[in-house]
Amino acid sequence: xxxxxxxxxxxxxxxxxxxxxxxxxxxxxxxxxxxxxxxxxxxxxxxxxxxxxxxxxxxxxxxxxxxxxxxxxxxxxxxxxxxxxxxxxxxxxxxxxxxxxxxxxxxxxxxxxxxxxxxxxxxxxxxxxxxxxxxxxxxxxxxxxxxxxxxxxxxxxxxxxxxxxxxxxxxxxxxxxxxxxxxxxxxxxxxxxxxxxxxxxxxxxxxxxxxxxxxxxxxxxxxxxxxxxxxxxxxxxxxxxxxxxxxxxxxxxxxxxxxxxxxxxxxxxxxxxxxxxxx
Amino acid sequence: xxxxxxxxxxxxxxxxxxxxxxxxxxxxxxxxxxxxxxxxxxxxxxxxxxxxxxxxxxxxxxxxxxxxxxxxxxxxxxxxxxxxxxxxxxxxxxxxxxxxxxxxxxxxxxxxxxxxxxxxxxxxxxxxxxxxxxxxxxxxxxxxxxxxxxxxxxxxxxxxxxxxxxxxxxxxxxxxxxxxxxxxxxxxxxxxxxxxxxxxxxxxxxxxxxxxxxxxxxxxxxxxxxxxxxxxxxxxxxxxxxxxxxxxxxxxxxxxxxxxxxxxxxxxxxxxxxxxxxxxxxxxxxxxxxxxxxxxxxxxxxxxxxxxxxxxxxxxxxxxxxxx
Numbered sequence: 001x002x003x004x005x006x007x008x009x010x011x012x013x014x015x016x017x018x019x020x021x022x023x024x025x026x027x028x029x030x031x032x033x034x035x036x037x038x039x040x041x042x043x044x045x046x047x048x049x050x051x052x053x054x055x056x057x058x059x060x061x062x063x064x065x066x067x068x069x070x071x072x073x074x075x076x077x078x079x080x081x082x083x084x085x086x087x088x089x090x091x092x093x094x095x096x097x098x099x100x101x102x103x104x105x106x107x108x109x110x111x112x113x114x115x116x117x118x119x120x121x122x123x124x125x126x127x128x129x130x131x132x133x134x135x136x137x138x139x140x141x142x143x144x145x146x147x148x149x150x151x152x153x154x155x156x157x158x159x160x161x162x163x164x165x166x167x168x169x170x171x172x173x174x175x176x177x178x179x180x181x182x183x184x185x186x187x188x189x190x191x192x193x194x195x196x197x198x199x200x201x202x203x204x205x206x207x208x209x210x211x212x213x214x215x216x217x218x219x220x221x222x223x224x225x226x227x228x229x230x231x232x233x234x235x236x237x238x239x240x241x242x243x244x245x246x247x248x249x250x251x252x253x254x255x256x257x258x259x260x261x262x263x264x265x266x267x268x269x270x271x272x273x274x275x276x277x278x279x
Numbered sequence: 280x281x282x283x284x285x286x287x288x289x290x291x292x293x294x295x296x297x298x299x300x301x302x303x304x305x306x307x308x309x310x311x312x313x314x315x316x317x318x319x320x321x322x323x324x325x326x327x328x329x330x331x332x333x334x335x336x337x338x339x340x341x342x343x344x345x346x347x348x349x350x351x352x353x354x355x356x357x358x359x360x361x362x363x364x365x366x367x368x369x370x371x372x373x374x375x376x377x378x379x380x381x382x383x384x385x386x387x388x389x390x391x392x393x394x395x396x397x398x399x400x401x402x403x404x405x406x407x408x409x410x411x412x413x414x415x416x417x418x419x420x421x422x423x424x425x426x427x428x429x430x431x432x433x434x435x436x437x438x439x440x441x442x443x444x445x446x447x448x449x450x451x452x453x454x455x456x457x458x459x460x461x462x463x464x465x466x467x468x469x470x471x472x473x474x475x476x477x478x479x480x481x482x483x484x485x486x487x488x489x490x491x492x493x494x495x496x497x498x499x500x501x502x503x504x505x506x507x508x509x510x511x512x513x514x515x516x517x518x519x520x521x522x523x524x525x526x527x528x529x530x531x532x533x534x535x536x537x538x539x540x541x542x543x544x545x546x547x548x549x550x551x552x553x554x555x556x557x558x559x560x561x562x563x564x565x566x567x568x569x570x571x572x573x574x575x576x577x578x579x580x581x582x583x584x585x586x587x588x589x590x591x592x593x594x595x596x597x598x599x600x601x602x603x
Contacts, residue, residue, distance in 0.1 A: 046567050053358065053514045053543055054567035079354050079496040079503035198499075242353055242360065244566050246326055248318030250338065250364040251353035255346055260367075 008046065008096040009033065013089055014070060019127070020120040020153045024075040024087060025062055028095065031069025037061050038104035039129035040237070040269050043073055044245045046096040047085050056245050057086065058101060058264070062127040074124025076241045101245050105129055105269040108192040108233055115190035117143045117179055117205050122197030123153050125237045125268060129194060134159040141165060141189070143182050145201065149173035183208035194269065196237035206272050209234045235269040286587040292580040293590040296333075298535040298557060299482035304419050304457040306333030306388055309552075309579060309591050310572045311537050311560040313487055314338055314392035314421060314461075315364070320378035320385070327565060331573035332387040333558060334537075336421050336459075337378070339394035342404040344370040349505035354494060359513020359541065360563055361492050363506035366394045366426065371407050379415040388418035390459060395422075396429045398449050405453035412456060419457040422450045424466065425488040425510070437466035437488070444472070444479045451480025459537065463488035464516070464523035473527050477534055486524050487539030487560040490516060512563050517541035521554045528555020529599045544571075545578030552579065552591070553598035 015027030026045075033043070044056040059073035075086050089095070114133045116126050123144075133140050141163045146152045149172040155164055166174030167182050175181055179201050187193065187208050195205030240263050243251035252263035256274040261267055298304045314336040317323045323335060347367025354361050368374060382389040391408060395401035401422075408417065424436040424443050436443045443466075450458055460481045466472060466488075473484055489510030494503040502508070520540030528536055538556025542548050543564040551559045561571055568574075579591045586593060 053541075054564065055355065055360070055513075056566045057355075078356075079351075079498075080356070080494050084355065238350060240350065240353070242355055244316060246318075246322065248322045248326070248338075249316050249353075249566075250347060250367050251362060252350070253347060253352070253364075253367060254350060 008098045010094050010096050011071075013091050013093050013095060014068075015072075016089070016091060017072075019062060019074045019157070020123050021151050023077065023120060023124065025072050026059070026075055026086070026089060026095075027063075027070050027072045028097065029069055030071045030097065033071055033097075033099065034064055034066050034069055037064055037071060037100055039132050040102060040105035040125070041100035042102055042268070043071070043097045043099035044101055045073065045075075045086060046098075047089070055242050056098075058241050058243065058245075060124040060268075061100070062124050063131065064128065074127075076121075076124070076239070098245070101264050102268050103266060105194060105235060105237070106271075111192040112138050113189055113191045114138050114140045115143065115186050115193040116140065117183060117193070117195040117197075117201060118153075119145055119179075119197035119201050120151055120153065121239060122195070122201065122237060125196040125239060126194055127157070130162060131159060134161050139163075141186055143167075143179055143186060145169075145179040145182070178204065180204035180207065184211065187212040191233060193234045194237065195234070196239070202236045202238070205234065205236060206275070209272060234272040236272055237268045238263055238270060239268065240264070285581065285584045287584045287589060289577075289580040289584040291589060292583045294576055294580065296557065296592065299457050302455075302457040302482050304334070304388060304459075304483065306558065308333040308387075308572070308576045309558045310334075310575050311485075311487075311539070311558050312336060312565070312572070313539055313560045313562040314423065316563050316565055319368070319374050320381040320389065324381065324385070327569050327572060330386045331570075331576060334388045334390055334418070335385060336390045336392050336560075337374070338368060339366040339392045339423055339426070340368050340371050340374045340404070341366060341394040341396075342371055342400045342407065344368065344373070345394070351504055352506075354503045356492065356494050356511070356513075356515070358515035359511055361494050361504060361509040361511055362489075363504045363509035365506065368394070371404055375408075375411055375415060379411065383414070383416045385416070389416065390419040390421045391417055392421040392423050392461070393450070394426050395446065396427065398430075398446060401446060401449055402453045405450060409454055417456060419459055419482075420450065420454050421459040421461050421485065422447060423461045423488070425461065425463050435463075435491075437462045437472070440468045440471050440475075444475055447476055447479040447481055457482040459483045459485050461485040461488050463490045464519040464540065465490040466523075469523055469527050470530060473530060473533055477532070481534060483537055483557075484527065484534045485537035485539070485560065486520060486527060486556075487537055487562075489540075490519060512541070514541040514543060517547065517550075521550060524551065524556055525554040525599055528596055542575075543568075545574045548575040549578060549582055549594065550598075552594040553596070555596040555599055557592075557595055
């Protein structure tokens, strides 16, 4: 069988884990992919459902292990909470995959201070970015929010050097509130910021960035960013879960001031300044 | 199927067909690439071998640009997909500019899918297309009655048979090419649309459109799609489509039918021929299997040969009850 576009590779499942509460991570032995993958990339996974239907599921790359030739991807749950065949996958099974889907998250030149805002949905899209940034010696602050502490991303999934700031709606951990209550304290510090997750989170990040650019320069951290005017410093990651992966079906198109962006080709990260209105 | 069981050589089985009476559509193979999953044209040849296809139907084209819906536009549902692209397209002039050359060069017939929210839009859209249709080698038009109609307060054209027939009539007057009328299995009165549609100018009936669906996002207590309701594709549609096709094909004087909805394998396609489809339409399954068009043709050849037919037409309607 041939998938549309690039030729598929069949990879063995070599590990399974939990990426965030209720969200599955699948480790695949796919050495031919490892070298070409960067933060922001996804793969398309293909496995037949019980009725034989095959879809191309977007699975963001969450970790890379070049020595073992292993790629970890996050499985995005179905919106209605239902489980598909990938949710029941077992170690030793084989999955057809193709990619990479999308473009790497652009790095702001000379960036040393990275702010990441995400929720459980967005974490899969930024985990590799966080790890890569720490490995490069950049300072990283992760601001995350959830309804309650049990839904937060476990700190054990992150490098020790990442500063984690949390908000919970019920006040069970961190600040009572949501990400909009935390971000204003950190945007001045960062020389690059990436927001990934639900539209409310992304909107909060955009709002904080706008307010910052027009007003206060106070920061919760000691050092002020060296950001320059004109830097594409805030990127938002708009998630998508299924589609053609070739940029032709229109399933992941986002209108921007400069034209439409196809998340599977030009995305998933979009420079926030390119938006011409609300998302 | 082993070769010993074949009553004639599959290689001699005729795949070509000429459809319609007054305005004829000639296809080399009984396989249609449905409007939507594969774009407008320029990209398609890189994704699927069009030599294995009879008719490529473009994504929906409107008179002026349509921005489409918000994200999420596509989500999974049990047994398929739910989508609400909103017929996003850059408008007919730009589509012809960007993709016309690929239509001209295509090794299969090309139909342009028409998106019309109103009757005046449709007239102007068709006039615009007709001016370049010969040069661009447009073989047919697909009038999509699953598009929301302004005059029906956003309901689909297919939800009101009178309005749908008026639209067909207008399309017939404005366009010279064979007219494929697309509906979903949820069309309100397929029997009347089929019968009276021929008088109004329909040449082929495509029962391959997506019925309406809805999926809740339980974690957000909202619709999973930004648009709220959407269109269903995939295997969950297949039984609905087969029932609608069989009911329509069994009518006396029924037009040739393009059948589709959740075809994911050659065996599925044979079911559609048996239900009465003359051509079968492939959609989102192509994302996972680019060779499906060729496999469907080959399977149809072998199935026809096994039954002693020298044309794929011998497979059509074999599961139907005697004509009423």
